[in-house]
Amino acid sequence: MQRNSQLEKLKTENFDICIIGAGASGAGVALDAILRGYSVAMIEKVDFSSETSSKSTKLIHGGVRYLEQAFKKLEPSSLKQVKHGLAERQYLLANAPHLAKPLGIITPVFSWIEGLYYTIGLKLYGLFAKNDHLPKAEWLSKSETLRLAPSLNPKINSGVIYYDGQLDDARYVMALVQAAHAKGTVVANYVEAQSFVKNEAGKLTELLVKDTVNNQSFAIKSKVFINCTGPFSDHIRLMANPAEETRIKPAKGVHIMLPKEFFDSEKAMLIPKTKDGRLVFVIPFKSEVMVGTTDTPYKNLEKEPLLIKEEVNFLLETLTPFLRKMPTEDDIKSGFGGVRPLLSAKTNNQNETKGLLRDHEVEIDEASGLISLLGGKWTTYRLMAEDTVNKVGAILKNNKESSTHFHKLWGAQNQQLNKESFLKSNSNIETETLEHLWSTYGDQATEVLKIAASDKALGEKIIEGYPYLKAEVTYGSRYEMVEKPRDYLARRIRVEILDWNLTKTMTPTVAQLIGTELEWTSEKIEKEKNEYESLIEGFISAKNKFE
Structure with a gap:
């Protein structure tokens, strides 16, 4: 995957599909499309997975919070999101086992009533999962809970353990990019989309870009352009069609990293109640322990989201009832902020939207022909990509079906080596x-x-x-x-x-x-x-x- 040779191909070849954005969704689309026989190009403004896709909570999950909302608030869309996530979980675990693994997650409780409530909920969560053979949720005694997580506050009553998956998000994107490249996708980072060229009918035919490493501009020719830029999607949508309305509502989530002495366990912890209504996870990740996340509106997309004191205090305060030893700000070794691309429904020329959509949407702009993959989450990247390339198939008359369900990614293709x-x-x-x-x-x-x-x-x-x-x-x-x-x-x-x-x-x-x-x-x-x-x-x- 040598950049200069890839740039030369971008400049000289004509493509069926050009993907803008090389995070999880863009790399997923690239792999799905190349396996269906399309000629594919993919560019990234900065580095692969440099934005949202490398700044997740690193969980492969259906979303226990969505399940609770589905039943408490009677939201069918939340239940659909859970089912999608749990169905996709098995593929993420199977296709790059060096980068993804099952993870036991403990919910400490302070009364038997809480224990019963979360046991029922998490067992129900497990019922929606099929074919991934993960252990089912189990109500643990106090001694069993403290044996698995000795750093927990000894005042707990008991704990409920369930299983989801964990991944190294940025490395997973790299494995997708390399798998797509190995099949023929032309890829390059540090190539910024600047403007589109249209034909007489107003349809996109070329993308003018700038190689920011060498300070050179050139055009990429393609039949179809796919916008996979997450929280930056509106920028590309309006570049293609200035008459479009904005749809992305960016939200900031931050994580902090602490030494393992504060939560010395191979299991993770789920804190199910916080003052802002979110879940907080405490997760072992490589040599440290990750705590997150927060949820606040974020408008300044031109600036990298950073930790601020209020967010750090929120996470530390949330930990207080659950740990034997409390960390302070001095103990934080690092932190990072990511931006979620929450999606609002189209207004259809009315004054109000239908609210934020938790699931993804593949939007086709009839005026320009731009396809935008909007919303979604890490766990469903493969399904999002499949849905997107299905839309391309309808346009380019290709009926070949997706084959990414169990396509081994880069680093997992040598079956003789484990x-x-x-x-x-x-x-x-x-x-x-x-x-x-x-x-x-x-x-x-x-x-x-x-x-x-x-x-x-x-x-x-x-x-x-x-x-x-x-x-x-x-x-x-x-x-x-x-x-x-x-x-x-x-x-x-x-x-x-x-x-x-x-x-x-x-x-x-x-x-x-x-x-x-x-x-x-x-x-x-x-x-x-x-x-x-x-x-x-x-x-x-x-x-x-x-x-």
């Missing part, structure tokens, strides 16, 4: 490093080790005491279109969302390794290093001002 055999065949390397490599790259971890073996220096760790190899940066720059230190540290190995201080320490070495592979000048290496260090310093400084 985690156990990988660990055994590389027993001369530290287990922690091997575990990290497998959970990041799957069967492609062998390619990282080949790079490490080719140069003794690349076989060294980036920072002693951590499992990350220098060879990974070279691999990312060579095969995963890493163009900046943040691409690697935030999205390829997730260190930025785990620990800001560690990220800052790793940045000089990472910038140098990327620069060596991409043949940067020493001035460019220094510039990229300084820019990213400054960004991380800003995150740390903002957090310190909370105190």
Whole structure:
């Protein structure tokens, strides 16, 4: 997946489908479309999964809150969302098992009445799941609950455990992008959509874009253009048709990262009641514990959403009744904010909408021909993509059905190699490093080790005491279109969302390794290093001002 050769194809080839946006939905559409025989291009303004898709709660789920709403408020749409999520959960778990796994989630309760209520609800939740063989919900005694999660407040009465899935969201998008690319999709990051070209009938024929790495503009020719830009969808919709009404209602959700000492368990925790009516999850993610999320309106899409004191206080206060030892702002190692693309119904020229839609919608603008995949959530990305490409099939007269249900993604395609055999065949390397490599790259971890073996220096760790190899940066720059230190540290190995201080320490070495592979000048290496260090310093400084 070499960027310069992909750019040349974007400039010179004609495509059936051009996808704008390479998060979960865009990459999902790309894989579905290429498997149906279309010629496909996909571009991303920044880096793959750089926005909403890398900033989720990292759960694969139907949504227990939606189930409660379906029965309490008699909302059939909420029940539909649960069914869709639970049906899709099995595919996400099966198609990239190195990146997705079942996760037990404990709901602590403080009375037997609460225990009975959540046991009934979570058992009902499990009844909607089929064919994924996850354990069913179970009411645990106090001693069983504390054995599984000893960091919980000993004042609890008992706990209810149920199972959903967990994924590394940014790596999952990368596996989708690489799987699509392996089948022939032409992909490139840092390519920004700027304007459309239309024919005499007003239909889209070309997309004018800018390669922001090389500062070059060019046109992409395609029969169909698909807008998969999440919270930025209205920008593309209005670019295609200025007469369209806006439909996206962005909402901000933040997460904080804490050391595992505060919740030392392989299980997660669900806090079912908060003062704003949301659920809060406490989830082990790699080396740390993630707590989230919040839900507030967010209007300034041009700025990256950051932590603010009120949101952090809300999350810490929510934890208070449930933990044996309470964290403070000083204990927060990092945090991140994402923007949900909540969707409003069309007004049909009336003054009020029907409210926010929790499910997705595939919209076709009759005037320009633009297709927009709107709304939805991570867990249903594959279904969203299937629905979108079905719409394309009606336009381009292709009746081939989707085949993504059990299509193994990049890193899970070598059926002769599994985690156990990988660990055994590389027993001369530290287990922690091997575990990290497998959970990041799957069967492609062998390619990282080949790079490490080719140069003794690349076989060294980036920072002693951590499992990350220098060879990974070279691999990312060579095969995963890493163009900046943040691409690697935030999205390829997730260190930025785990620990800001560690990220800052790793940045000089990472910038140098990327620069060596991409043949940067020493001035460019220094510039990229300084820019990213400054960004991380800003995150740390903002957090310190909370105190």
